[in-house]
Amino acid sequence: MAHVRETIKLLSKILLQNGTIEISPEMFRQAKFNKKEAAPVLWKLMFQLVYFCNFGIIDESAVKAETELTQEERCVYVKQELQKWGYLLPDFACLSPDGNTGSRELLLALAWLICKEDIMEKFMNNCTSPIEYDSDLLFEEEMKFMPSVKKCDIKEPSCKVQKLLMLNGKLQLNLRRLYSLQIQDINLSHKVHESTKGVSMTSYRNHLTPMEVRLLRYPAHLKKMLHLLEKDNERIQNLLLWKDQEHIFWHWMESVLELKLSEEDTSTSYRSIPVYLNLPSDCNEKINSTRQHLVETILQYEDIIDQLENLWTRKHEDISEQDLDNLLTSINMEIALQRANLSLSATETMLKPPKQTRFILQDKTKKTAARQSKHLAPAFSIGQGDGQSVDINVAIVDIERRIENLEHDLLVDQGICKTEVENLASKIPDTICIPPLAFKRRF
Amino acid sequence: MSMITVQLGQCGNQVGGQLFSTISNDIDGKQHMVSSKENKEYGDQVVQRFFNRVDGRDIIEARAVMVDMESKVIAKTCLEAKKGGKWKYPDKQQYCQKRGSGNNWAHGYCVHGPNVKETVMEMVQKEAEKCDRLSGFLSLLSLAGGTGSGVGTFINESLRDEFPHSFIMNQVVWPYNTGEVIVQNYNAVLTLSHLYQTADAIVVMENDHLHKICSRLLDIKKISFKDINQVICHKLSSLFLPASSSDDNISQNDLGMILHHLVGHPEYKLLTIRNIPQMSDRSIEFSSFHWPGLLKHLRQMLVADAAMEEGIDWQVNAGDETPRGSVRHNRSLANMLVLRGKDVISTDTSSYLDPKLYTSWTDPELGFSKLIQPRAFNNYEKCAALISNSRSPIRPLNHIIDKAWNMFAARAYVHQYTQHGLNEEDFIDGFVTLEQVLASYKKL
Numbered sequence: 001m002a003h004v005r006e007t008i009k010l011l012s013k014i015l016l017q018n019g020t021i022e023i024s025p026e027m028f029r030q031a032k033f034n035k036k037e038a039a040p041v042l043w044k045l046m047f048q049l050v051y052f053c054n055f056g057i058i059d060e061s062a063v064k065a066e067t068e069l070t071q072e073e074r075c076v077y078v079k080q081e082l083q084k085w086g087y088l089l090p091d092f093a094c095l096s097p098d099g100n101t102g103s104r105e106l107l108l109a110l111a112w113l114i115c116k117e118d119i120m121e122k123f124m125n126n127c128t129s130p131i132e133y134d135s136d137l138l139f140e141e142e143m144k145f146m147p148s149v150k151k152c153d154i155k156e157p158s159c160k161v162q163k164l165l166m167l168n169g170k171l172q173l174n175l176r177r178l179y180s181l182q183i184q185d186i187n188l189s190h191k192v193h194e195s196t197k198g199v200s201m202t203s204y205r206n207h208l209t210p211m212e213v214r215l216l217r218y219p220a221h222l223k224k225m226l227h228l229l230e231k232d233n234e235r236i237q238n239l240l241l242w243k244d245q246e247h248i249f250w251h252w253m254e255s256v257l258e259l260k261l262s263e264e265d266t267s268t269s270y271r272s273i274p275v276y277l278n279l280p281s282d283c284n285e286k287i288n289s290t291r292q293h294l295v296e297t298i299l300q301y302e303d304i305i306d307q308l309e310n311l312w313t314r315k316h317e318d319i320s321e322q323d324l325d326n327l328l329t330s331i332n333m334e335i336a337l338q339r340a341n342l343s344l345s346a347t348e349t350m351l352k353p354p355k356q357t358r359f360i361l362q363d364k365t366k367k368t369a370a371r372q373s374k375h376l377a378p379a380f381s382i383g384q385g386d387g388q389s390v391d392i393n394v395a396i397v398d399i400e401r402r403i404e405n406l407e408h409d410l411l412v413d414q415g416i417c418k419t420e421v422e423n424l425a426s427k428i429p430d431t432i433c434i435p436p437l438a439f440k441r442r443f
Numbered sequence: 444m445s446m447i448t449v450q451l452g453q454c455g456n457q458v459g460g461q462l463f464s465t466i467s468n469d470i471d472g473k474q475h476m477v478s479s480k481e482n483k484e485y486g487d488q489v490v491q492r493f494f495n496r497v498d499g500r501d502i503i504e505a506r507a508v509m510v511d512m513e514s515k516v517i518a519k520t521c522l523e524a525k526k527g528g529k530w531k532y533p534d535k536q537q538y539c540q541k542r543g544s545g546n547n548w549a550h551g552y553c554v555h556g557p558n559v560k561e562t563v564m565e566m567v568q569k570e571a572e573k574c575d576r577l578s579g580f581l582s583l584l585s586l587a588g589g590t591g592s593g594v595g596t597f598i599n600e601s602l603r604d605e606f607p608h609s610f611i612m613n614q615v616v617w618p619y620n621t622g623e624v625i626v627q628n629y630n631a632v633l634t635l636s637h638l639y640q641t642a643d644a645i646v647v648m649e650n651d652h653l654h655k656i657c658s659r660l661l662d663i664k665k666i667s668f669k670d671i672n673q674v675i676c677h678k679l680s681s682l683f684l685p686a687s688s689s690d691d692n693i694s695q696n697d698l699g700m701i702l703h704h705l706v707g708h709p710e711y712k713l714l715t716i717r718n719i720p721q722m723s724d725r726s727i728e729f730s731s732f733h734w735p736g737l738l739k740h741l742r743q744m745l746v747a748d749a750a751m752e753e754g755i756d757w758q759v760n761a762g763d764e765t766p767r768g769s770v771r772h773n774r775s776l777a778n779m780l781v782l783r784g785k786d787v788i789s790t791d792t793s794s795y796l797d798p799k800l801y802t803s804w805t806d807p808e809l810g811f812s813k814l815i816q817p818r819a820f821n822n823y824e825k826c827a828a829l830i831s832n833s834r835s836p837i838r839p840l841n842h843i844i845d846k847a848w849n850m851f852a853a854r855a856y857v858h859q860y861t862q863h864g865l866n867e868e869d870f871i872d873g874f875v876t877l878e879q880v881l882a883s884y885k886k887l
Contacts, residue, residue: 159804162708166776166805170707173643176608177699184444184576434875 007248010241017235018123019058020048031103032256034263038103046110047074050081053117057126072097080276087112090273104260111253120246124239127232359392444697445492445574446683447567448507448581451598452591453516454616455583456509458672460520462583463505465676466493466684467529469821476785476819485818488685494530495573504533506573508566510598512555512590514539536566544589548630549863551593552637559594560601567602579610579643579698581683584634587618587627592634603641610698613642614679617649617839626856628847629870635840636873639880644706646714647836648675652750659753660721677821678716681828686781686816689788696781696814704812705777705832710883713836717744718828719752732825734782734790741780741829742794748773748835761799774802774887775833777810784825787815802887837884844877 008025016022021044031038044066051062066074075097083093092109095102113119189210196208208216215221280286418435425433450459470486477485490496494503505524509517509532517539521532538559544551571577580602584595602611615634618627638645653674657666661674682701688694706712719741720732740752747759763771778800780792796807820826851857851870861867 156804162804165710166708166809169709170703173610173699173703173707176610177697177703179608180444180576180578180610180699187575434872 003245003248004252007242007245008252010238010245011249014120014123014235014238014242015045015049017238018126019052019062020045028107031107032259034102034104036100036103039100039106042103042106042110043071043075043078043099046078046106046113049110049113049119050078052122053113053119054081056122071099075099076276079274082109082113083275083277085113085116087116093274093276104256107256108253108260111250111256120239120242124236127236127239359390359395361392444576444578444695445495445506446578446581446698447570447574448493448505448583449567449598449602450507450509450511450520451582451584451595452511452588453513454585454588454668455591455595456511456516456520457668458583458614458616458675459505459507459509460524461669461672462676462679463493463507463524463530464527465673465680465821467503467527469680469684471529472819472822474819474822474824476824477817482818485685485816492578492683492685495533502528503530505530506570507532507536508563508570509537510539510559510563510590510594512540512543512551512594514541533570536570538563538566544593546587546589546624546626546630547859547863548589548593548596548626548633549860549865551589551591551595552597552633553593553864555590555594556597560597563598564601564605567605571606577606577609579612579702580606581612581614581679581698582642583614585616585618586631586634587616587622587624589630592630596634596637599638599641610702611642612644612646612698612702613638614646614648614675616675617647617651617843619650619654620842626850626859628843628850629856629860631843632847632873632877633865633870635843635880636876639712639876642712643702644712644714646679646716647839648678648716649750649839656721656751660751661723662726663723674721677721678718678828681718681781681783681820681826682716682830684783684816684820686783686814689813689815701779701830704779705830708776710880711776711832711887713840713880713884714830714832715835716828716830717741717750718826719744720823720826721751724822727822732784732823734786734825737825737827738790738792738794741827745775745778745800745829745831745833746772748833748838761797770834772799773834775800775810775831776802776805776887777812777832779812779814779830781814781816781828781830782825783816783827784819784823785817786825787817834884834887837881840877840881840884844874844881848874 005025008028012023012025012028021041023041023045027038027041031042047066048058048062051065052058055062069077075095079093079095087109089105089109092102092105095105192210192213193207196213198206199208200206201208201212215225421435422433425431448459448462450456466489470489475482475485490503493506495506496503509520511517517537521537525531540555540559544555567580582595582599582602584591586592599611599613602609615638618624618631622628624630635645650671653671654666656674657663657670661670663670683696686696688696688700694700705714719737720730722730740755743749743755743757743759744752746761747756749755759772761772765771778795780795782790782792792811792813795811795813798807801807801810851874857867857870860870
């Protein structure tokens with residue numbers, strides 16, 4: 001039993017370290033026995049974890065959302081998301097939205113969420129060595145200034161449009177500024193890489209990163225960095241420990257489930273199970289009509305099938321083994337081809353985690369790596385152990401393709417807008433529509 | 444961050460040469476009002492912005508590309524720069540031909556433009572590659588002539604194509620009302636209407652105003668183009684020399700920041716620069732400056748739409764209306780105040796936050812920004828420049844459109860343009876575009 005307590009303590013520590021609220025092991029125990037006290041805390045935790053699963057981080061906006069939403073809204077949100085992911089247990093869906101009961105159901109749902117959504121893996125992915133990427137923490141001083149947002153109090157619609165146009169223009173200009181800054185960043189990083197060629201701290205590059213150079217220049221920052229590393233280390237240690245001990249937790253969860261099953265009142269029947277998914281209102285009718293349609297179709301084709309069967313028996317007597325084999329191979333080939341096509345399109349996923357990618361220019365003619373410092377151990381050679389490097393040429397081709405698609409979409413949209421504007425203009429008497437010069441050139 | 448100057452045509456090249464001289468002279472200015480360390484940092488910043496340090500050589504090279512159809516002016520400008528000994532133009536970044544455009548916009552735009560495009564763009568690309576961070580382009584041209592306006596417009600369009608995400612600011616010299624070139628208004632209409640599509644902002648410098656400043660404030664008897672160019676460069680440098688936002692002290696006045704603040708709205712791109720004080724070197728010695736006085740004058744210059752501090756109409760007040768309800772004073776979309784010199788941090792600029800100065804659909808916090816630089820400029824102990832996106836361009840724009848339209852109605856000189864491939868519809872498009880600009884500004 002002591003082990004269980006330790007393991008649960010570890011779990012709550014991991015959760016806390018990754019930004020959720022603090023939850024004591026005692027709460028877990030109380031939840032097992034369906035005590036009221038544990039429910040509010042568990043609702044909060046569930047909300048945060050669901051938020052984490054959706055957005056990959058528990059940040060200020062999560063806290064803001066939590067405080068701004070009512071208890072009921074939060075409950076509905078959690079239930080809806082869980083149903084979406086496939087947790088369709090009626091007991092959970094029926095929990096009262098005031099957030100004071102059903103702590104055991106919540107505990108089960110929590111365990112399900114942790115298991116199903118691989119939350120521990122996600123936590124682990126979030127632990128990256130801060131030295132790898134430029135950390136904001138070292139630039140705190142520069143980032144103090146944050147402009148405040150003021151609400152617009154203009155009433156007249158035409159003024160509002162003008163103001164929105166202006167804000168939009170400003171946004172676009174700012175995007176272009178960001179773009180130029182990004183280019184500068186790349187230029188300067190490249191300079192750092194060039195001038196530190198041969199010195200490296202990792203096995204897969206042979207130069208220092210700008211961050212490392214900055215740390216070398218301002219050794220005081222090393223302390224901060226060390227602190228960050230230690231924190232990260234601790235988190236990873238805890239996660240590793242969890243990997244070792246998680247079976248204890250799952251055993252304990254089994255006992256929770258058993259307790260639930262033994263206590264369950266078999267006589268309860270659910271008159272109506274609340275559904276939180278966004279189902280269309282005419283869903284039932286649709287299913288029924290589709291079913292009807294299916295039945296009709298089957299009946300309709302039954303005769304044909306009979307005929308075909310007859311035909312087949314007759315043909316079967318004619319056909320040779322050789323012909324059959326040939327037919328089979330060709331069908332198999334077609335299936336393989338279709339399957340390959342399907343898997344190709346499925347790999348194109350837009351929802352990749354926002355990790356920084358390192359682009360490299362692969363020199364195909366040169367096989368040996370660039371000159372390295374003789375003071376480095378042989379293990380410190382480039383091109384090893386690093387899964388994130390992408391050949392820049394491949395990336396460029398990919399981006400160019402996307403640009404082409406976007407440009408095509410833009411042209412189509414512009415055409416639609418143009419006809420729409422012309423239609424509108426034709427409705428206003430005594431006006432002609434003269435498109436701007438820039439627009440004219442495009443068409 | 445660095446800015447590339449594209450000097451187009453006779454006027455553009457002369458102004459450009461003068462601009463670099465003004466800047467490099469200012470770096471060496473003795474009355475800088477800051478510690479020598481700060482002065483050096485400032486100097487380095489300026490050099491990085493406008494010049495390129497060539498390894499192993501003392502002399503700095505201007506980040507500039509020069510284009511003209513005649514070689515005379517470019518040769519002279521390069522020579523003058525070299526003679527000064529402080530800076531020079533980069534080698535082989537000049538493009539010139541033997542024959543000019545004869546004050547014909549169409550000749551420049553339709554004939555010379557496509558011919559020179561490739562070479563000039565290569566030069567620009569070469570210059571851009573020298574910058575760690577290209578903050579944008581400043582292109583200098585006049586509206587009246589043929590090369591600056593015609594070829595210049597074409598080059599600007601090519602720049603936009605080649606560098607779609609870069610910032611492009613144009614400085615245009617507005618011809619005298621009683622101009623020297625008969626077709627100047629045609630050229631101006633065609634140039635402005637095209638630039639409005641490609642440039643992010645257009646800084647307007649009116650020759651008439653500049654002339655008045657030379658004669659009344661600088662006390663020059665026989666005014667030459669050089670004097671006028673000096674005034675232009677004074678205005679431009681007071682905007683572009685390093686300064687930082689008074690809000691956070693970090694944001695620098697790179698081109699992007701200036702444009703973000705002043706020309707957020709895509710329909711309003713015309714900027715005017717007013718600055719104070721402006722006086723001859725002799726008078727500086729006998730003058731003393733106070734921030735409240737300078738800022739009060741500058742504000743009234745804005746309100747009364749005056750180009751200089753002398754002879755401002757003090758009767759006009761912000762919020763004044765004519766009996767028919769239209770606005771009497773000059774209303775703005777955005778203003779940017781650049782203060783340089785002593786005590787800049789403590790100056791009170793709250794009078795510029797008056798909502799009456801701005802159009803109804805913006806608020807002063809959005810419309811006004813202040814940049815400061817403790818390092819003095821041009822030996823003035825204190826000086827201020829106000830860059831505004833306001834109703835000021837209405838009058839000169841109206842004038843140009845009217846005159847050009849009157850000529851066009853009689854189809855005067857149009858054949859000179861059509862023979863180079865321009866058609867009447869292009870003229871009409873130009874007029875429509877500018878009428879739209881005018882209408883927008885009138886609504887401010």
